[in-house]
Amino acid sequence: MSVNAMTVSAGEALEVLRAGWQAQAAGHMLASYMMHGRPGVGKTQVVEQLANEIGARLFDLRLTTIEPQDLRGLPYYDHDTQKTKWYRPEDLPDDIAHPAILFLDELTAASPMLQPTVYGLLQERRVGRHCLPDNVFVVAAGNTVEDGAIAYQMNTALSDRLIHLHVRAAAADWLDNFAVPRGLHPTVVAFIRTRADLLDTTERALAEGQLIATTPRSWERVSQIMAAVPDRRTRNVLIAGTVGEAVAAEFAMIADDIAATVQVQDMLEADRKARIALYPASMHGLNALIYGLIGILDARNVNGVIEVMADIRDLARLREEPEFKRMPLGELTTYGFEGLIRKGLDLGLGERFLSHDAYKTYAKERQEAGLA
Structure with missing residues (x-):
């Protein structure tokens, strides 16, 4: 029935x-x-x-x-x-x-x-x-x-x-209302943002006679594994036992790319010229960076976080790699600032955003483009 x-x-x-x-x-x-x-x-x-x-x-x-x-x-x-x-x-x-x-x-x-x-x-x-x-x-x-x-x-x-x-299960809803507010591992959040079809594979697993399927609950467990198990081999075995071998293999490739290219703390500590060279040149990497910035935001680093987020929209001009010219950098920046502001308001940092030059420039550009 x-x-x-x-x-x-x-x-x-x-x-x-x-x-x-x-x-x-x-x-x-x-x-x-x-x-x-x-x-x-x-x-x-x-x-x-x-x-x-x-x-x-x-x-x-x-x-x-x-x-x-x-x-x-x-x-x-x-x-x-x-x-x-x-x-x-x-x-x-x-x-x-x-x-x-x-x-x-x-x-x-x-x-x-x-x-x-x-x-x-x-x-x-x-x-x-x-x-x-x-x-x-x-x-x-x-x-x-x-x-x-x-x-x-x-x-x-x-x-x-x-x-x-x-x-x-709905990927956008899960990301905005559960994964990001609860601080799930940025790699998990970035992966589901670009592979929304893998948030819940229960129906597919049943049709193919497979025991293991992905669900929002299993991805929360993957987040815990990513944070708790440093050894790559052991971590991959545990993740395969949580979301299935095929999905785990795809996730592992993305996780390796993100681990090699995303250094949130290093970017916050670098000056602007050195920082530009540290941005990852992949959608997975930029998504992970965005969620890493949201996760790390507090009163001490808010200025640096705003600057790192604001410069994403200019990467096609600031970096030579052709990959950046194919990415929706403006949309990524807007999505990132929406998440940052939600958390910033919860932390009482709203005025810090409104008074920051980088954010004011970003907001003015959106307004002039009729997007605000």
Whole structure:
């Protein structure tokens, strides 16, 4: 059974859930949400980010690891009333003073025996005699049978209790809203910027009968490997075991090129004439440089970072290599400054950009060209 909901990126899913929480907090709508999506597309990160934004305690229930009684609680005999009562499980929120998110993960992989117990939480917001406070936001997530994951078909009784979102990986969204803000390794970010088709290869791997596919989650792991494992041979073995041998081989070639040509700290320390000679003469290298500059930006180096970024647009004039004349240097510079400014505003450095001569010249040129 296909998920006939609108397909959204992880960033768009976060926007929808944020709006849902705001509507619930204002007393306008009380609903439960379901994110469908392949393994590793970022469903859990979306919920974690929302919890951080709204200051909510996150109750993360992996439904494949619990039994119905784990949600219902345990019975005990009350001798005074001569009735059986229930101890409420600690995994369900009950604090009316602070917001909470109840995240029912792996819903479609949960035992069918558990689903009737979950129905009450999703629709009536209660299980047994325990009712969820109105400040609890309920989100579920799961894979589909078509994703190659362990999953049961969702029945109509359960489906009707949810607002459904079909989450798919989108390279631009992942780069702007996850990879760059979280400081993933510049080589990984640069690679996906130029090979967006390799962000998620789950469908291709399933069609070809391959065990390993790339996902946003696996590229985050590659970033960790790049930062933690200095030995090239060992690192390549680990990356091949994470994204598959063919993709890992292509990534290794780009990683070697970037490692040989991108020296962010050396460029910041060099004078302008010497610095021009240090710019990498490849798209992968320039993308990695841009993300390296965004990652390293702080109050101490902001002037140098702005200068290095601004000079990218003039490389076709300042360098003799023909490669620079074929590159969209203006677009790269604009994209780089957009990322720099986003981070600079978060760090309180906005005025440093506006007062810097190199940035003012760049902004004036864009305005005169009708691009600002």
